[in-house]
Amino acid sequence: MNCPICKEPMIILELNRVEIDYCPVCSGIWLDEGELELLYSIDNTESELKKLFRESSDSKEKSFKCPVCRKKMIKIRFNNTELIIDKCPVNHGLWFNKGELEKVLSAKTNQSSQKVLSLLKEMFSYNKSQEAE
């Protein structure tokens, strides 16, 4: 699968049973529809994440193609914030630019997303330390 932005092949990272597609060039993250479900089924908590997204038609951001089906992804606004995320129109998954997933997860406070957030922090701890320097 190629990164929707750089068009370069993405690598897959797995830690503590969670799997994400990751672009080593732009640090973007692709979350498969099934993967998102898995992330939230860890605690058996119903995914409320999806309810927080509203379609945003006024976005000026450049649109990208879904890496699975090549259809033009739609822009969705997260919980009335400035955060805009790309979503496949036929639900193959969500695309997060560098740092976006973290912001989404830190906005929610339920246990499940806390877990996912700390997991992501773990997974990218080296990248974080590099940025700090």
Next chain:
Amino acid sequence: MWELIQSNRRKSLILFFGMGALLILIGYVFGSYYDPEAGGVVGVFFAIVLWVILSALSYFAGSKILLAVSGAKEVTKDVHPQLYNVVEEMKIAAGVPFFPKIYIIDDPAPNAFATGVKPENSAIAVTSGLLSTLNRYELQGVVAHEMSHIVNRDILLMTFAGVMLGVITIMSDIFFRGMYFGGGSRYRSRSSSKSSGQAQVIVMILAIILAILGPVLAQLFYFAISRKREYLADASAARLTRYPEGLANALEKIANSTHKLRSANKVTAPMYIVNPLKREGMKLADLTSTHPPISERIKILRALQQGVSYNDYQRVFEMIHGKKEKIIPDSVLKESIAVTPVIGLTNEDKDFNPIEARREANDAVMKLNDYNFINCKCGVKIKIPPDYNKPIVVCPRCGTRHQLR
């Protein structure tokens, strides 16, 4: 064992020749429709040649073609250790001297089949969907069922009969397509006498009837051939695993899956443990089905409470069917020894984790597609696609730079 193969084969052969007669009839009538004088012979010739070629092809390369058409890829132990171990266990339990090749099909719909006209070069293929939905005991049941098809030498006859079913279906398709594009009529206009015109009409009606009913009849023949073999393989699987509930649960999960097998077609469908071509909301599906109804297979397996020998299966089969019918050959029943089922196993495999099973199945598919797996010492598993063209990959967790080949 040979007895088991022989006695089952006799009745099957009669049905097999019946199916052959149907093929010849269809060839003759379709040919006559196109050309009343010489067409019949040409049609029969065409039908037989098509069947012989496809049969020869499936005898010598059938496994390879079937596996290729299904998109199956051969796997080694490290691709999916559990599947490999289960096949090994069932091979030992069945006492077969050869090791079947193991294939995985990348498809979310759970299903499986066995192939190979000679047991020495047989193969068992399962979908990734099967691996991600079944626990160990259920997988054992499915593999034991397929192993039984190999041991009972079912595959040769089922392959030839399956090809015949395919040829009849193809001929009926060609006929309808030809009629749609106006074939046949140019010959009819040539004949001048009234009586031959009438004969033409009769041939045409007969041809249309055969084109509609031919595939249905062929399927009934095929069903009659495969039916006992499916039951027998279920009986063998119950005996081999000594845990009929495993196969029963597996069949239930396969039947209840909402996924459709992408690679399945009319010719390959009968080879699978559960017919992958489900026709929703159609009662006719039962009539033209190539498999015994799953609900009945499950009911029999679940009723095997006291014992799982061939004798028990025969008894329970008659009890559920409500009438006498030999489903297991006499010679086998005579030698049938009591086998007690394993008790104490719960329906659920205690260690079974659906998320993990799915991950393992996905990993297996990635390994088949030449992904490079790196286990970083920090605990992150990095899976690198074959088209990744940089010489190194940096672990985002610990910063280790992994050199790639």
